[in-house]
Amino acid sequence: MxxxxxxxxxxxxxxxxxxxxxxxxxxxxxxxxxxxxxxxxxxxxxxxxxxxxxxxxxxxxxxxxxxxxxxxxxxxxxxxxxxxxxxxxxxxxxxxxxxxxxxxxxxxxxxxxxxxxxxxxxxxxxxxxxxxxxxxxxxxxxxxxxxxxxxxxxxxxxxxxxxxxxxxxxxxxxxxxxxxxxxxxxxxxxxxxxxxxxxxxxxxxxxxxxxxxxxxxxxxxxxxxxxxxxxxxxxxxxxxxxxxxxxxxxxAAVAVRASDMPRIESLRNRLEQGLRQSQGKSQASVIFSHDVARLPNTTLFGVPGLKAETAVVRFDLEGIAVSSGSACSSGKVQPSHVLQAMGYGPELVRSAIRFSLGWETKDADVDQAIKAWRKLSGALLRKDETVLERF
CATH class of the missing domain: 3.40.640.10 (Type I PLP-dependent aspartate aminotransferase-like (Major domain))
Structure with a gap:
């Protein structure tokens, strides 16, 4: 099954x-x-x-x-x-x-x-x-x-x-x-x-x-x-x-926007809190554009030392679909031109994972993502590159 x-x-x-x-x-x-x-x-x-x-x-x-x-x-x-x-x-x-x-x-x-x-x-x-x-x-x-x-x-x-x-x-x-x-x-x-x-x-x-x-x-x-x-x-x-x-x-989207989006934003905020709390204190995570008005469903999350392409694959193996940015590059994993334009260095640009929620997203989905990150982050953030290459 x-x-x-x-x-x-x-x-x-x-x-x-x-x-x-x-x-x-x-x-x-x-x-x-x-x-x-x-x-x-x-x-x-x-x-x-x-x-x-x-x-x-x-x-x-x-x-x-x-x-x-x-x-x-x-x-x-x-x-x-x-x-x-x-x-x-x-x-x-x-x-x-x-x-x-x-x-x-x-x-x-x-x-x-x-x-x-x-x-x-x-x-x-x-x-x-x-x-x-x-x-x-x-x-x-x-x-x-x-x-x-x-x-x-x-x-x-x-x-x-x-x-x-x-x-x-x-x-x-x-x-x-x-x-x-x-x-x-x-x-x-x-x-x-x-x-x-x-x-x-x-x-x-x-x-x-x-x-x-x-x-x-x-x-x-x-x-x-x-x-x-x-x-x-x-x-x-x-x-x-x-x-x-x-x-x-x-x-249909306009009719339910007023009720859907506050709920989705609340889930997004809980996801961000869970992502930040699930990693070691030695790792400084970033929620990109967190200090300006954002869409209520979107989180772009990065941690120095993380390889986004590896993380996306590992999330997928855990049954969770996330992305490393825009989906418009025919499946190619490329550094984010958005983060480059924002002035971030290669280490953070390569680390960015995008979580985006929608009207069918439930509390259990957020729980699953946080649980998976808690499980994966230790291995994915190790300095030993040989550990990353195994995935």
């Missing part, structure tokens, strides 16, 4: 919510193409527009400004368009924070020599003074700053960023894939111009995402040209089932 596993990697992906599964099953029974004008097509279109409205309500946007994509990565790539304009002026340079997702760090449609990196502070929060300097006396820029970091959970000062960017005549793109469903936000209140979302981070299906625009965004260059789908901004027959699942998932 297989041991029941403990899943603590919710920032990588989430289980499909019941509501999303039911919406997708209903959509699979619909025959029509959503671009067709007959009854079957209109039924498919209706399912898609219901999902579009749900996303719009969740982020405070207008439904007509929601563009469905194949996921968060495509939404980011679409947002980083060098055809954007502000006040009839072309925006041909891009500033991205150094802790962004890989799909943003690549720069989208901008040439490499038109991309600049925005530094972050030791806390994992972007350096506002550095941004002010990078914007001053220069042509307007598109600035990309995520709402909440996928590794540390640190929530970024988007309101302040938006003020600086718009004062300098630029536009602001925000990747909110990790924030959706976990914290409340509104595209209008935060003054965001382009907002990226992903379905599988909130209990929707993988392969669905969205780019949400402010009312006055013009000059967006489609990545995929062809038919007139998505108001001409993203060609290709829409994946009605995935979109329906996305809409149902976001509606």
């Amino acid at each position: 297989m041991q029941e596993r403990t899943y603590l990697d919710w920032n990588a992906t989430t289980p499909l919510r019941r509501e999303a599964r039911e919406a997708m099953a209903a959509a699979w029974d619909v025959l029509g193409n959503p671009s067709s004008i007959h009854a079957e097509g209109r039924r498919a279109r209706g399912m898609m527009e219901k999902a579009r409205a749900a996303l719009a309500v969740a982020v405070g946007a207008e439904p007509r400004n929601v563009i469905f994509t194949s996921g968060g990565t495509e939404a980011n790539a679409l947002a980083l368009s060098n055809g954007l304009q502000k006040n009839k002026q072309n925006i041909d340079r891009l500033i991205v924070s150094s802790i962004e997702h890989a799909s943003v760090l690549t720069g989208g449609q901008f040439a490499p020599d038109r991309i600049a990196r925005l530094p972050v502070l030791r806390s994992g929060v972007i350096d506002l003074e550095a941004l002010r300097t990078m914007l001053a006396g220069r042509p307007p820029a598109l600035v990309s700053v995520m709402l909440a970091n996928n590794e540390t959970g640190a929530i970024q000062p988007v309101v302040e960023v938006a003020g600086l960017v718009h004062e300098a005549g630029g536009l602001l793109h925000v990747d909110a894939a990790q924030a959706l469903g976990k914290i409340e936000f509104n595209i209008k209140e935060l003054n965001i111009d382009l907002l990226s979302l992903s379905a599988h981070k909130i209990g929707g299906p993988a392969g669905a995402g969205a780019l949400v625009l402010a009312e006055d965004v013009i000059g967006l260059h489609p990545l995929i040209r062809g038919g007139g789908q998505e108001r001409g901004r993203r060609a290709g027959t829409e994946n009605v089932a995935a979109i329906a699942g996305f809409g149902a998932a976001v509606k």
